[in-house]
Amino acid sequence: MLSSAITQYLTTQGLQILVATGQTLQMVFLSVIFSYIFGLPLGIILVTTSPGHILENKTFNQILGAIINAARSLPFIILLVVIIPFTRFLVGSSIGTLAATVPLTVSAIPFVARMVETSLKEVEWGIIEAALAMGATPWQIISKVLLPESLSSLILGATITTITLIGYSAMAGFVGGGGIGDLAMRYGFYRYQLNILLACVVILIVMVQVIQMLGEKLASLVNKK
Amino acid sequence: MIEIKELKKIYGHGKNKVVALDGIDLNIKPGEIFGIIGLSGAGKSTLIRCLNMLEKPTKGKVIIDGFDLTSLSGDQLRSVRRRIGMIFQHFNLLWSRTVADNIAFPLEIAGEKDKGKIEARVNELLDLVDLSDKANAYPAQLSGGQKQRVGIARALANNPKVLLCDEATSALDPQTTGSILELLANINKKLGITMVIITHEMAVIKAICDKVAVIEDGKIVESGPVFDLFTNPHTKTARRFISTINSTELPDVILERQKISRGHSKLIRISFIGSSAGEPIISDMIQKFNIKANILYGNIDHIKNNIFGTLTVQLIGADSNTSQALTYLEGLGLKVEVINVE
Ligand SMILES: Nc1ncnc2c1ncn2[C@@H]1O[C@H](COP(=O)(O)OP(=O)(O)O)[C@@H](O)[C@H]1O
Numbered sequence: 001m002l003s004s005a006i007t008q009y010l011t012t013q014g015l016q017i018l019v020a021t022g023q024t025l026q027m028v029f030l031s032v033i034f035s036y037i038f039g040l041p042l043g044i045i046l047v048t049t050s051p052g053h054i055l056e057n058k059t060f061n062q063i064l065g066a067i068i069n070a071a072r073s074l075p076f077i078i079l080l081v082v083i084i085p086f087t088r089f090l091v092g093s094s095i096g097t098l099a100a101t102v103p104l105t106v107s108a109i110p111f112v113a114r115m116v117e118t119s120l121k122e123v124e125w126g127i128i129e130a131a132l133a134m135g136a137t138p139w140q141i142i143s144k145v146l147l148p149e150s151l152s153s154l155i156l157g158a159t160i161t162t163i164t165l166i167g168y169s170a171m172a173g174f175v176g177g178g179g180i181g182d183l184a185m186r187y188g189f190y191r192y193q194l195n196i197l198l199a200c201v202v203i204l205i206v207m208v209q210v211i212q213m214l215g216e217k218l219a220s221l222v223n224k225k
Numbered sequence: 226m227i228e229i230k231e232l233k234k235i236y237g238h239g240k241n242k243v244v245a246l247d248g249i250d251l252n253i254k255p256g257e258i259f260g261i262i263g264l265s266g267a268g269k270s271t272l273i274r275c276l277n278m279l280e281k282p283t284k285g286k287v288i289i290d291g292f293d294l295t296s297l298s299g300d301q302l303r304s305v306r307r308r309i310g311m312i313f314q315h316f317n318l319l320w321s322r323t324v325a326d327n328i329a330f331p332l333e334i335a336g337e338k339d340k341g342k343i344e345a346r347v348n349e350l351l352d353l354v355d356l357s358d359k360a361n362a363y364p365a366q367l368s369g370g371q372k373q374r375v376g377i378a379r380a381l382a383n384n385p386k387v388l389l390c391d392e393a394t395s396a397l398d399p400q401t402t403g404s405i406l407e408l409l410a411n412i413n414k415k416l417g418i419t420m421v422i423i424t425h426e427m428a429v430i431k432a433i434c435d436k437v438a439v440i441e442d443g444k445i446v447e448s449g450p451v452f453d454l455f456t457n458p459h460t461k462t463a464r465r466f467i468s469t470i471n472s473t474e475l476p477d478v479i480l481e482r483q484k485i486s487r488g489h490s491k492l493i494r495i496s497f498i499g500s501s502a503g504e505p506i507i508s509d510m511i512q513k514f515n516i517k518a519n520i521l522y523g524n525i526d527h528i529k530n531n532i533f534g535t536l537t538v539q540l541i542g543a544d545s546n547t548s549q550a551l552t553y554l555e556g557l558g559l560k561v562e563v564i565n566v567e
Pocket residue numbers: 236237243244245263264265266267268269270271272
């Protein structure tokens with residue numbers, strides 16, 4: 001009797017943790033993917049339109065830089081609320097895991113753009129110049145030089161982005177996004193169930209460690225320098 | 226093949242204005258290996274980079290194989306660039322590609338899609354630069370000399386008519402430099418490619434160039450066949466470059482000795498070119514003018530089978546006899562200088 005009660009208790013708890021973990025992974029991976037779909041081209045544009053680069057355009061570059069900085073300076077918690085109408089328009093609801101993906105993505109886009117910019121800037125100018133001397137078009141330089149040459153650095157950037165988004169996803173509870181962070185807040189903080197809090201923290205730590213490890217492994221695998 | 230007309234390049238403006246090239250005129254013939262030598266900051270890199278428009282000239286024209294590059298842009302410029310190879314001091318290979326894929330790179334750029342054709346061409350080039358065993362290595366696994374071989378193979382991939390080399394051996398040790406220069410000379414002979422070689426080392430010019438131009442402060446101060454520059458330099462800069470490999474300075478001990486025994490002797494330097502090097506001039510002179518000759522110092526050198534050198538001799542005898550001896554030597558077409566020891 002007692003043992004079955006405990007088992008039942010544990011399974012409900014376990015199930016909740018399992019569901020929350022799934023929600024976190026879903027939010028994080030969707031927002032990483034979407035933020036790169038937009039952030040990667042922005043980062044490429046930031047670099048290639050910078051002074052002296054292959055598509056130099058000073059005014060455009062400065063305006064884009066200013067917009068990205070402005071977007072980055074907006075606190076996430078405010079973005080979360082401000083963006084609600086847009087979220088509702090996009091996913092049909094402003095509540096839920098999918099809805100939480102929208103502010104996560106939007107806040108990550110300028111971050112990703114700057115990460116990508118930093119990685120692409122590491123490519124030696126001499127290599128780009130060699131390609132120019134061969135008669136490469138700007139698109140060929142982007143696709144055959146900039147991206148492959150900075151792949152390792154881009155992967156490390158994506159690793160940092162992913163881990164940062166795990167942290168941000170904890171705040172998704174405000175829009176009913178669920179997830180590990182939300183669970184930890186609800187049970188651990190408001191109801192003072194330390195075991196759940198502990199379990200959540202352990203899961204988050206493991207998640208971060210695994211992603212960091214995989215990212216570094218993959219980055220060094222593609223690094224031929 | 227390459228015509229450079231009144232080329233000017235000015236960097237910056239106002240207070241930061243730098244005149245890097247100040248009216249360059251050069252004419253480089255098909256198949257020639259043309260060297261451009263100058264000290265650091267003379268404008269060498271700017272000049273060679275103006276040849277494929279990596280640097281846009283401020284003024285003047287660059288005509289390569291009939292195309293005025295200064296008037297081209299966009300696709301037209303890109304298509305001409307595909308026929309001009311370039312190699313660099315720091316090689317500039319793609320780290321993320323294997324040796325074979327680095328060599329395939331310009332073929333891809335030129336729009337070649339046929340994998341079989343690319344592979345065949347890459348193998349041909351690997352063979353040419355003697356790197357077939359490194360096809361699947363990455364640049365990070367190669368030595369400097371091997372990296373430059375890849376650079377050369379890559380530059381030749383699209384069968385260029387012109388090869389531009391910006392300090393291509395300056396990052397290499399002397400022995401490796403030698404083997405890279407030999408490779409370039411062989412390629413020039415085999416394929417007849419016109420080469421422009423930028424360097425600050427006279428040894429590079431001497432080893433493979435047919436013609437040379439000396440650049441100083443953005444101007445060509447002297448140019449012509451390499452042999453002429455070595456045997457008859459007109460500018461101080463040229464002489465200084467020559468002295469880096471051929472010392473004509475007398476060691477101090479010899480000068481000291483001459484000071485002591487001055488009286489009735491003269492110290493002279495004879496420069497000779499070509500065939501006269503083989504004739505018994507000195508012994509003839511001794512017999513004819515009843516003087517003694519003390520050979521103090523000499524060197525002999527050759528550029529592409531042309532012999533030249535100098536001989537420093539102390540002539541001992543009556544002044545009138547030694548003077549006649551000098552006239553005799555000059556009469557033979559030799560260049561004779563009397564060295565003042567004071
Ligand atoms: N991008 C640049 N901007 C401003 N000045 C430059 C630039 N590149 C070269 N210079 C200047 O032009 C002159 C010639 O440089 P360079 O052609 O690199 O000489 P070299 O290759 O003979 O050492 C130098 O005074 C150098 O400082």
